[in-house]
Amino acid sequence: MKQFYQNYGIPRLLGVFVFMCLLCTNAFSQTKIPIKGIVTDVKGEPLPGVAVKVKNINSTVLTDIDGSYNINITTDNATLIFSYLGFETQEKVVGNQRNINIQLKESFKDLDEVVVIGYGTQTKRELTGSVSSIKADQIDQFAGGSINTSLQGRIAGLQITTNSGEPGAGANITLRGVSSINGASQPLYIIDGVAVNNDAFESLNDGASFSPLNDINPADIESIEVLRDAGTASIYGARASNGVIIITTKKGAAGKPVINFAYNSGLVSISRKIGNLNAAQFREANYEANLNATGLPPNRVPLYDSLHPYFRNSFNWQDIMYRETYQQKLDFSVSGSSKEKNVDYYISAGFRDLAPIVVETKYNQIFGNAKVNYKISNAIKGSTTFNLSNYGYNRQDNSIISRYLTTMPVYAPYDPITGNIIPLFEASKTNPLAQAQFVTNDIKRWRLIGKQEVGANITKALEFKSSIALDFSNTEAFYYSPPILATNSSGRSVFSDYRPELRTMFENVNTLSYSTKIKKDHSLSLLLGQSYQIFNSNATFVRGIGNIDNQITSISGSASIANFSQSEQQNVLLSYFTRANYNYKGKYLFSFIMRRDGSSRFGERYQNAYFPSLSGGWRFSQESFMKNYKWLYDGKIRASYGITGNQSIGNYASQGAITRAGSYLGELSLVADALGNNDLRWETTKQFDLGVDLSFLKGRLNLTADYYTKNSDDLLFNVQIPSQTGYSIIPFNFGSLSNQGFELSVDGIIIDKAFRWSSSFTLGTNRNRVTSLPGGEDYRPNPFSLARVGEAVGVFYGFRALGIYARDEDNVYIDANGVSSQYRRGSADGDIYKGGDVIYEDINDDGIIDINDLQIIGNPTPRAFGGLQNTFAYKRFTFSVFVNYVFGNQIFNQLNRNQDSNQFDPNYSDKQLRRWRQQGDVTDIPRLVKGDRMQSYAISSRFVEDGSFIRFQNVALSYSLPAKTISKLGLTNANIGINVQNLLTLGSYTGYDPEVSSGANPLGFGIDNGAFPKTRSYNLSLNVKF
């Protein structure tokens, strides 16, 4: 009908009248021949919702849930047209058949596929920007799956490094390289059109960060789109620098209600354990470390008395603390539409139990989701969406990894005499098992995202939409340190912390969109919009002390309140935006975007900023000179240039803060806590993208390639300043950096027979470098990393280790005058390196190893990363293997450095079995000295390891039961499958996992501090539809 109006421009009422007349004529003038049949796919699965149309006659019906249709024709010469999105359209001359069953074949590529872009949609054909997407079937449905794991390796240029194996853990997400330094910089997430609150939230006391996306049930997601270039992303202006990820949830399908039930369960275990010393090896190493330091043997009982009843056994604490668990997830949904098709709905509920692999932990979550679209009248329609999530998590803190690794193997978790747990070893060191049992560390969270939208067609071409949305979350964190674990040092070691935090976001978006065709060849669409967003947060922290037992762990059992604070914050974003798309004959495509954002975070002079972009495309395959190249199905060259921004900084950063510290002699104490910066302004990223989309052999093989450059200026982050200022940081626009890279994604169907093999491959490469820093001076945010003009972002900085002195006499330094002496540590009268010490490179050749010999020793940014998916289908079986890979980055193994240099009598890693022990030993591990006077464990290339890996992320086999069998059970579809998640990781890294993330600061990337370890799971899935 739409076509009808647009093509002929007949006023609406007249149209309706004509249409009625046509119907009447049809009804009364001809005989009806009923035709029926079933439409299925090549596997024989019924296809509901297929449009069946009689050629040249405006009569269309849709197949129902079991794929059947009934249609009337007037003559045997009629041709039926079967069309369905994603399938090749088929035509069939009726002839004398009255029962026509059709098998539709999936089309290779659909250029009419709709892609969700900001505030609207576009067909792939018309896109001028770079957008990638994944669909529901690519989203991880195993119990522990998440949006982050689903996106890993599937989108070229999008690198996702999950922070840890903890349920709900956050991830570092970088799109086309690091463009912001600020730790809080996350992509902007748009869920069903709502720019949701994407601030991670943190646990109490250990600061583990959790992803705000954890509140979205992966089972409810229809598609995820990633806006990669400025040509698409700048519609979100000030927040788009780090990418825009658009998540669209499922909606009701036309037809009878479909009930879907899915059960996923998995056996989950730690993917790897680190080699540690056993009791005997440990005592020997510890004895050596003490002797080498002081000349005296260790004097603590567990260290020397191997016959002591408490210390005579050997324990691997990793075995004690990690367990194999059973995780499960249950999803249920109903979708459908009313008979009149004016209301469609999708309602779902989900539950998951993600028992983590550390003992004494628990995680349960429920989801609810409802989406209803309705037409109020022909011109007015609306939709209502709700997403609800609630979870409770009893967890362990962030430092468990190093705690389990360093706990002495001679400590027994249970008293060998009484059998009771020992809370404190030697009355002062916490037993990790007791800590797991007695410490409360809980998170309880509610989240509700709701949206109400109304749209009205003012004229046929002009549509007005208005929506209000609410994003509400309440996160309660509890922490309890019980008396049983109190070391005697302070009455404050028994405490109960409680921190409820409420966050709300209200958003109002109003858009006007207009689309028209001028003289048939000129298509124009315009968008004009405005949005207002206000974020509120209110967090209260209370610490009670003096609880008496382990029973009442909340502040209601505390003797007094020792500490409290409250922080209430607001920020507002007021924006206006416009987009114009124009194309000529679908061949020459242009798009222009402009957004003006105003943010309350900046000083008055800098509140508002403009973010424009321009992009164009040329579908050269439509040109007449390409007509002879039939193998080229579609070809498009695209280019875009635009500006996006980043406003991730504290809400009141520009103003500075004087905050409550406590009180002194009963008088309120206020302290100048944060230094303001009136000149604070937006960070901007200028991005150029040149891309090509090629599609061959009717879309059987598709290729998309993009080259981009990205220049980010006025990087917005809290810059460290010397503490002599009385402050540690200042919010500042600091320096510039650039990224350039190449992205490729190829997908194709290699074999298209009964046995079908399809494959898709993504590759992203990126080179970044720091292009300017204030005064050109190096910036070192932490002891490991460095920002230096001309170098990659966050390179490792330290000594270069050349080996270990095998003998004392191997230390020979010959100065410029040929005088021979020995290398010294620190200064001209510093200690002389001896056998077993590390040989550090003396870059200034002065015979002294000191601060002047620090150099760049590694780069945490990968050269290339991506994924490869292979899917094999034969009859009812589908087998798929998904591999992701990262190449060319380095990891700083701080976990190992920390463990082996720990001075508190830790257990050591099994690398210490190779340590230097006597003159002449040739090895790569220095001698053990408690206190490490010769700085063998200084930050050096000894701990820099290759971080490349290939991971078999998912291997899955599924079988869909034949329709005949299941129809007896009243089912329309049933599918069972097994899959292995994180089956195998190939790589040389010696830590837990080469996917390391050390907080979100890109200047500190690639430092393995030891987060909650990753897991491997063996999963079983069952999926049925009624």
Place this chain on the structure above:
Amino acid sequence: MKTKIQHILIAISFLVVFASCNSVLDKDPLTEYTYDNFWNEPAQASAALSGAYFRLQSTLNTEFISYGEARADILEVTRPDNVTTLALQNNTLNPDLGLTDWTNFYRVIGQANLIIKNVQEMRAKGLYVNQDAEYNRVLGQALGLRALCYLYMVKVWGAVPLITEPVISNGDINAFKTPRTDTIQVYNQIVADLLRAQPLLPTSYSSDARRTRATLTRGGIDAILTDYYMWRNDLDSALVTSARILSNTQYRLANLYDPAIDYLARPQVDIDNTEYAKMFIDGFGPESIFEMAFSFDEGTTSGLISLFGGGEGLAQYFAKSEFASKFLPTDLRVLANFKSDVQIFKMFPKGTFDRVTANDKNVILYRLADIILMRAEALTLKGDRNGAWALLRRVRERVFGVASSTNNYNNDITGPTGSNARAAFLALSVNEAHDVILEERQKELCFEGKRWFDLVRTGRVFTTKVIVNDTERPIVVNAENILFPINLNIIRQNPLIEQNNFYK
């Protein structure tokens, strides 16, 4: 109907659009002050001053021992697994140690700088009309705190960056990086601040008696000045400032010896009730000139509990037995200071030790006995041996009572202030007499963070010997080793800061 709805919708949306003008973008913090809305009322400046004390608490909480005593010849590390205390005791300091970081001092200084500048501006704006006393209090105390911090810092690190103005951003982020200032300039600033603060402050605060002890007073400034002059070896000035304290009626020596009670013959618990012991246990004693108050109710935890509390396996330090044995058996300070010979209980009750109530013991930074003995040193060095003896006798008589033939603790001939002791003291060389006073200081002020600085300023750090790993050696051999290293983080953040020579 349809069009009506459309019109309403459009009207609503335009209302929303126009309601949202630019003022919606001006959001001020709701639960904190900003630099723009502060310094408008005297009460705000007072709260900021209170904040400076709050920060001083975390600056010197355990550090007063780490900097002032741990490297000397008094403390013994009990736990072999504590890297920091071992490094202090064995003189193997390195720039990785947390205590080598001066950040906390600058957090007090930064706060003081803000107060000093802003209260003067507030006064110029007429915000302190009829509140001269309050203005003087806030300004004087802020000056005093700044001087105290710089004095500590030069004692510990030598030259440090001298910052006396509030830090603000001028757009050049590298402007924050300033090098270490010549020590003389820092000294000049310290003395200038103190001399400016001294007349501003009253000798006591009537509003809250605790304030007289736990915030700076005129006497407090005089005490810092005395300390400063002794450190600089400016004896004449030290004699002037110490004389002012001795004549200040706010201060008297807390009583210890009581002829009516024979503490040595009674349970050790009884010593807890003496004024002397209470000065440490309860705080705010009559002898206290300036102390940091910690309060359980206010949630501030004193570092004393982790330094000395808890006995074996928990306390970081015991007393060295060589030191503990220096006391006479009749010295009541033994009862007040120790439990089981070497456990340090000076700040804790010797009766029931309850760690829950023992974690808010005040830290005394200056008290009368400290000043008396410094003055005795100055008199000795200036040649007034009799004057020195009179002061030494005052301190000893508090412990042993007045010498008399009937006093078993202090016989008028053989007792600590008896005629023999007097004659011997008067006969000593200047250097030997100085040693006697220093030893008295060591006994009187042990565990109060004084000894290391005494050894350094008198040069005795090179001659005093300690036993480390069964070998006796001087505390320090290389003069460059006296200063502490500067933390690596400080140098990383500001490469203009040069490491102290010994630790390069």
